[in-house]
Amino acid sequence: MKKIDTLDKLIATVKKTDNLPTLPKVLSKISEEIDNDNFSIKNIGELMSRDVSLSARILKIVNSPFYGFPQRIYSINHAIVLLGANVLKSIVISTSVFTAMKETMAGLSEHSLFCAFAAKHIAVKLKAQKINNIDPDIMFSAGLLHDIGKIIIATAFKDDFKKIIENADKSKKSLVDIEHDILNISHDYLGYMLIKEWNLPPSIYLPIKYHHNVNLADDFKAETAILNIADFLTRALGIGFSGAAYLEKINRDALNILGIDMDFIKSVIGEIYSYKDELYIFE
Ligand SMILES: [Fe+2]
Numbered sequence: 001m002k003k004i005d006t007l008d009k010l011i012a013t014v015k016k017t018d019n020l021p022t023l024p025k026v027l028s029k030i031s032e033e034i035d036n037d038n039f040s041i042k043n044i045g046e047l048m049s050r051d052v053s054l055s056a057r058i059l060k061i062v063n064s065p066f067y068g069f070p071q072r073i074y075s076i077n078h079a080i081v082l083l084g085a086n087v088l089k090s091i092v093i094s095t096s097v098f099t100a101m102k103e104t105m106a107g108l109s110e111h112s113l114f115c116a117f118a119a120k121h122i123a124v125k126l127k128a129q130k131i132n133n134i135d136p137d138i139m140f141s142a143g144l145l146h147d148i149g150k151i152i153i154a155t156a157f158k159d160d161f162k163k164i165i166e167n168a169d170k171s172k173k174s175l176v177d178i179e180h181d182i183l184n185i186s187h188d189y190l191g192y193m194l195i196k197e198w199n200l201p202p203s204i205y206l207p208i209k210y211h212h213n214v215n216l217a218d219d220f221k222a223e224t225a226i227l228n229i230a231d232f233l234t235r236a237l238g239i240g241f242s243g244a245a246y247l248e249k250i251n252r253d254a255l256n257i258l259g260i261d262m263d264f265i266k267s268v269i270g271e272i273y274s275y276k277d278e279l280y281i282f283e
Protein backbone atom coordinates (compact mmCIF):
# COMPACT_ATOMS: atom_id res chain seq x y z
CA MET A 1 0.00 0.00 0.00
CA LYS A 2 1.34 3.41 -0.99
CA LYS A 3 1.93 6.07 1.57
CA ILE A 4 -0.39 9.03 1.36
CA ASP A 5 2.04 11.76 0.41
CA THR A 6 0.12 14.96 0.80
CA LEU A 7 -2.39 16.05 3.32
CA ASP A 8 -4.68 17.42 0.61
CA LYS A 9 -4.77 14.07 -1.11
CA LEU A 10 -5.60 12.39 2.14
CA ILE A 11 -8.38 14.82 2.97
CA ALA A 12 -9.80 14.31 -0.50
CA THR A 13 -9.81 10.55 0.10
CA VAL A 14 -11.52 10.98 3.43
CA LYS A 15 -14.17 13.19 1.89
CA LYS A 16 -14.82 10.69 -0.91
CA THR A 17 -15.39 7.81 1.47
CA ASP A 18 -19.11 7.08 1.46
CA ASN A 19 -19.40 5.16 4.67
CA LEU A 20 -17.65 7.58 6.98
CA PRO A 21 -19.44 8.08 10.25
CA THR A 22 -22.26 10.39 9.35
CA LEU A 23 -25.08 11.33 11.62
CA PRO A 24 -28.35 9.54 10.95
CA LYS A 25 -31.23 11.87 10.03
CA VAL A 26 -32.80 12.25 13.46
CA LEU A 27 -29.40 12.76 15.02
CA SER A 28 -28.37 15.45 12.56
CA LYS A 29 -31.69 17.23 13.13
CA ILE A 30 -31.06 17.14 16.88
CA SER A 31 -27.52 18.32 16.30
CA GLU A 32 -28.76 21.22 14.13
CA GLU A 33 -31.25 22.20 16.82
CA ILE A 34 -28.52 22.18 19.47
CA ASP A 35 -26.39 24.45 17.25
CA ASN A 36 -29.20 26.94 17.15
CA ASP A 37 -28.36 29.71 19.62
CA ASN A 38 -31.78 29.79 21.18
CA PHE A 39 -32.44 26.09 20.93
CA SER A 40 -35.66 24.75 22.32
CA ILE A 41 -35.50 21.90 24.80
CA LYS A 42 -39.01 20.96 23.83
CA ASN A 43 -37.99 20.53 20.18
CA ILE A 44 -34.91 18.51 21.07
CA GLY A 45 -36.93 16.39 23.47
CA GLU A 46 -39.49 15.69 20.75
CA LEU A 47 -36.81 14.79 18.22
CA MET A 48 -35.06 12.57 20.74
CA SER A 49 -38.10 10.62 21.74
CA ARG A 50 -38.31 9.48 18.11
CA ASP A 51 -35.09 7.58 18.73
CA VAL A 52 -35.85 5.18 21.54
CA SER A 53 -32.32 3.89 22.02
CA LEU A 54 -30.90 7.42 22.11
CA SER A 55 -33.42 8.53 24.74
CA ALA A 56 -32.71 5.42 26.77
CA ARG A 57 -28.99 6.10 26.61
CA ILE A 58 -29.37 9.72 27.69
CA LEU A 59 -31.49 8.65 30.66
CA LYS A 60 -28.99 5.90 31.57
CA ILE A 61 -26.16 8.40 31.58
CA VAL A 62 -27.94 11.03 33.57
CA ASN A 63 -29.07 8.41 36.12
CA SER A 64 -25.67 6.71 36.43
CA PRO A 65 -23.80 6.88 39.74
CA PHE A 66 -21.17 8.82 37.76
CA TYR A 67 -23.50 11.79 37.49
CA GLY A 68 -24.86 11.09 40.94
CA PHE A 69 -28.01 13.22 40.80
CA PRO A 70 -29.96 12.74 44.02
CA GLN A 71 -33.28 11.71 42.46
CA ARG A 72 -34.06 9.54 39.50
CA ILE A 73 -34.62 11.51 36.30
CA TYR A 74 -37.47 10.15 34.20
CA SER A 75 -38.02 12.86 31.64
CA ILE A 76 -35.86 13.35 28.61
CA ASN A 77 -36.39 17.13 28.75
CA HIS A 78 -35.11 17.23 32.31
CA ALA A 79 -32.08 15.16 31.27
CA ILE A 80 -31.34 17.58 28.43
CA VAL A 81 -31.30 20.50 30.86
CA LEU A 82 -28.98 18.66 33.25
CA LEU A 83 -26.50 17.49 30.62
CA GLY A 84 -26.18 20.72 28.65
CA ALA A 85 -25.74 21.28 24.92
CA ASN A 86 -22.14 20.12 24.39
CA VAL A 87 -22.44 16.88 26.32
CA LEU A 88 -25.75 16.19 24.64
CA LYS A 89 -24.25 16.71 21.22
CA SER A 90 -21.23 14.54 22.02
CA ILE A 91 -23.53 11.75 23.13
CA VAL A 92 -25.62 12.13 19.99
CA ILE A 93 -22.48 11.88 17.84
CA SER A 94 -20.95 9.03 19.78
CA THR A 95 -24.21 7.09 19.66
CA SER A 96 -23.82 6.63 15.94
CA VAL A 97 -20.06 6.45 15.99
CA PHE A 98 -19.84 3.84 18.74
CA THR A 99 -21.91 1.50 16.61
CA ALA A 100 -19.19 1.84 13.99
CA MET A 101 -16.55 1.46 16.71
CA LYS A 102 -17.96 -1.87 17.83
CA GLU A 103 -17.67 -3.23 14.30
CA THR A 104 -14.18 -1.94 13.62
CA MET A 105 -12.42 -2.08 16.92
CA ALA A 106 -13.71 -3.98 19.92
CA GLY A 107 -12.98 -2.11 23.12
CA LEU A 108 -12.68 1.39 21.62
CA SER A 109 -16.07 2.51 22.89
CA GLU A 110 -15.17 1.39 26.44
CA HIS A 111 -11.80 3.13 26.12
CA SER A 112 -13.52 6.33 24.98
CA LEU A 113 -16.22 6.32 27.64
CA PHE A 114 -13.82 5.60 30.49
CA CYS A 115 -11.53 8.33 29.18
CA ALA A 116 -14.53 10.69 29.26
CA PHE A 117 -15.27 9.72 32.88
CA ALA A 118 -11.61 10.19 33.84
CA ALA A 119 -11.25 13.54 32.05
CA LYS A 120 -14.36 14.92 33.69
CA HIS A 121 -13.27 13.60 37.08
CA ILE A 122 -9.87 15.28 36.79
CA ALA A 123 -11.48 18.61 35.81
CA VAL A 124 -13.86 18.42 38.80
CA LYS A 125 -10.97 17.63 41.14
CA LEU A 126 -8.80 20.46 39.79
CA LYS A 127 -11.72 22.83 40.21
CA ALA A 128 -12.38 21.67 43.77
CA GLN A 129 -8.72 22.20 44.66
CA LYS A 130 -8.82 25.62 42.96
CA ILE A 131 -5.96 24.62 40.64
CA ASN A 132 -7.83 25.69 37.54
CA ASN A 133 -11.33 26.21 36.25
CA ILE A 134 -11.79 23.90 33.28
CA ASP A 135 -15.36 22.99 32.35
CA PRO A 136 -15.86 19.31 33.33
CA ASP A 137 -18.55 18.81 30.69
CA ILE A 138 -16.25 20.00 27.92
CA MET A 139 -13.73 17.44 29.17
CA PHE A 140 -16.37 14.69 29.16
CA SER A 141 -17.17 15.51 25.53
CA ALA A 142 -13.51 15.64 24.51
CA GLY A 143 -12.86 12.29 26.21
CA LEU A 144 -15.79 10.66 24.51
CA LEU A 145 -14.70 11.79 21.05
CA HIS A 146 -10.89 11.91 21.35
CA ASP A 147 -10.11 8.77 19.33
CA ILE A 148 -12.80 9.18 16.70
CA GLY A 149 -10.04 9.54 14.09
CA LYS A 150 -9.41 5.81 14.45
CA ILE A 151 -12.88 5.21 13.01
CA ILE A 152 -11.93 7.37 10.02
CA ILE A 153 -8.80 5.32 9.44
CA ALA A 154 -10.73 2.08 9.85
CA THR A 155 -13.38 3.13 7.34
CA ALA A 156 -11.42 5.20 4.81
CA PHE A 157 -8.17 3.19 4.83
CA LYS A 158 -9.20 -0.34 5.72
CA ASP A 159 -6.01 -2.14 4.60
CA ASP A 160 -3.75 0.40 6.27
CA PHE A 161 -5.79 0.14 9.44
CA LYS A 162 -5.23 -3.62 9.56
CA LYS A 163 -1.52 -3.10 9.04
CA ILE A 164 -1.39 -0.42 11.74
CA ILE A 165 -3.11 -2.66 14.29
CA GLU A 166 -0.87 -5.63 13.39
CA ASN A 167 2.27 -3.51 13.73
CA ALA A 168 1.05 -1.96 16.97
CA ASP A 169 0.58 -5.41 18.43
CA LYS A 170 4.25 -6.31 18.12
CA SER A 171 5.96 -2.94 18.10
CA LYS A 172 7.34 -0.81 20.89
CA LYS A 173 6.24 2.33 19.09
CA SER A 174 3.25 4.45 19.91
CA LEU A 175 0.15 4.03 17.76
CA VAL A 176 0.50 7.60 16.48
CA ASP A 177 4.06 6.89 15.23
CA ILE A 178 2.90 3.72 13.49
CA GLU A 179 0.00 5.60 11.88
CA HIS A 180 2.51 8.17 10.62
CA ASP A 181 4.82 5.43 9.28
CA ILE A 182 2.04 3.78 7.31
CA LEU A 183 -0.33 6.66 6.50
CA ASN A 184 1.64 9.87 7.06
CA ILE A 185 -1.11 11.15 9.31
CA SER A 186 -2.56 10.08 12.65
CA HIS A 187 -5.96 9.66 14.30
CA ASP A 188 -5.58 12.78 16.50
CA TYR A 189 -5.48 15.07 13.45
CA LEU A 190 -8.22 13.22 11.58
CA GLY A 191 -10.46 13.31 14.65
CA TYR A 192 -9.90 17.02 14.99
CA MET A 193 -10.96 17.56 11.38
CA LEU A 194 -14.15 15.58 11.84
CA ILE A 195 -15.14 17.16 15.16
CA LYS A 196 -14.54 20.62 13.75
CA GLU A 197 -16.75 19.78 10.81
CA TRP A 198 -19.50 18.74 13.23
CA ASN A 199 -19.46 22.22 14.78
CA LEU A 200 -18.26 21.42 18.28
CA PRO A 201 -16.30 24.22 20.00
CA PRO A 202 -12.47 24.60 19.81
CA SER A 203 -12.25 23.76 23.52
CA ILE A 204 -13.19 20.23 22.37
CA TYR A 205 -11.51 19.88 18.97
CA LEU A 206 -8.14 21.48 19.81
CA PRO A 207 -7.41 19.18 22.78
CA ILE A 208 -8.36 16.29 20.50
CA LYS A 209 -5.88 17.54 17.89
CA TYR A 210 -3.03 17.61 20.40
CA HIS A 211 -3.92 14.81 22.82
CA HIS A 212 -0.72 12.96 21.89
CA ASN A 213 1.39 16.13 21.51
CA VAL A 214 0.58 18.27 24.50
CA ASN A 215 3.53 20.57 23.87
CA LEU A 216 2.26 21.66 20.47
CA ALA A 217 -0.97 23.06 21.91
CA ASP A 218 -1.14 26.87 22.02
CA ASP A 219 -4.72 27.29 23.15
CA PHE A 220 -6.60 25.13 25.63
CA LYS A 221 -3.34 23.77 26.99
CA ALA A 222 -4.86 22.69 30.31
CA GLU A 223 -7.74 20.91 28.52
CA THR A 224 -5.20 19.16 26.29
CA ALA A 225 -3.13 18.08 29.30
CA ILE A 226 -6.21 16.70 31.09
CA LEU A 227 -7.22 14.75 27.99
CA ASN A 228 -3.71 13.35 27.60
CA ILE A 229 -3.62 12.16 31.21
CA ALA A 230 -7.15 10.73 31.09
CA ASP A 231 -6.25 8.77 27.94
CA PHE A 232 -3.02 7.55 29.51
CA LEU A 233 -4.74 6.42 32.73
CA THR A 234 -7.44 4.58 30.77
CA ARG A 235 -4.77 2.61 28.92
CA ALA A 236 -2.64 2.12 32.03
CA LEU A 237 -5.63 0.65 33.86
CA GLY A 238 -6.25 -1.69 30.92
CA ILE A 239 -9.80 -0.55 30.33
CA GLY A 240 -11.17 -1.18 26.85
CA PHE A 241 -8.81 -1.27 23.90
CA SER A 242 -7.31 1.65 22.00
CA GLY A 243 -5.31 -0.18 19.35
CA ALA A 244 -1.89 -0.58 20.90
CA ALA A 245 -0.42 -2.77 23.60
CA TYR A 246 2.52 -0.41 24.10
CA LEU A 247 2.27 2.03 27.00
CA GLU A 248 4.62 4.97 27.23
CA LYS A 249 5.49 6.73 30.49
CA ILE A 250 3.14 9.33 31.91
CA ASN A 251 3.64 12.68 30.18
CA ARG A 252 5.55 14.93 32.61
CA ASP A 253 4.79 18.00 30.50
CA ALA A 254 1.07 17.38 30.95
CA LEU A 255 1.57 17.21 34.74
CA ASN A 256 3.61 20.42 34.66
CA ILE A 257 1.05 22.30 32.58
CA LEU A 258 -1.57 21.49 35.21
CA GLY A 259 0.79 21.97 38.15
CA ILE A 260 0.04 18.53 39.62
CA ASP A 261 2.27 15.69 40.85
CA MET A 262 2.17 11.91 41.03
CA ASP A 263 0.31 12.00 44.36
CA PHE A 264 -2.54 13.78 42.60
CA ILE A 265 -2.50 11.08 39.88
CA LYS A 266 -2.47 8.27 42.45
CA SER A 267 -5.51 9.65 44.18
CA VAL A 268 -7.27 10.09 40.81
CA ILE A 269 -6.63 6.41 40.02
CA GLY A 270 -8.20 5.34 43.31
CA GLU A 271 -11.22 7.51 42.65
CA ILE A 272 -11.90 6.62 39.01
CA TYR A 273 -11.31 2.87 39.03
CA SER A 274 -14.88 1.98 39.94
CA TYR A 275 -16.18 3.83 36.87
CA LYS A 276 -15.22 0.68 34.97
CA ASP A 277 -18.49 -0.79 36.27
CA GLU A 278 -20.45 1.95 34.53
CA LEU A 279 -19.36 1.29 30.98
CA TYR A 280 -22.61 -0.59 30.31
CA ILE A 281 -24.14 2.80 29.58
CA PHE A 282 -23.14 2.52 25.94
CA GLU A 283 -24.15 -1.10 25.42
FE1 LIG B 1 -5.53 8.88 20.78
Ligand SMILES: [Fe+2]
Pocket (backbone or CB within 6 Å): 111, 115, 146, 147, 231, 242
Ligand atom coordinates in the same frame (compact mmCIF):
# COMPACT_ATOMS: atom_id res chain seq x y z
FE1 LIG C 1 -7.26 7.15 23.44
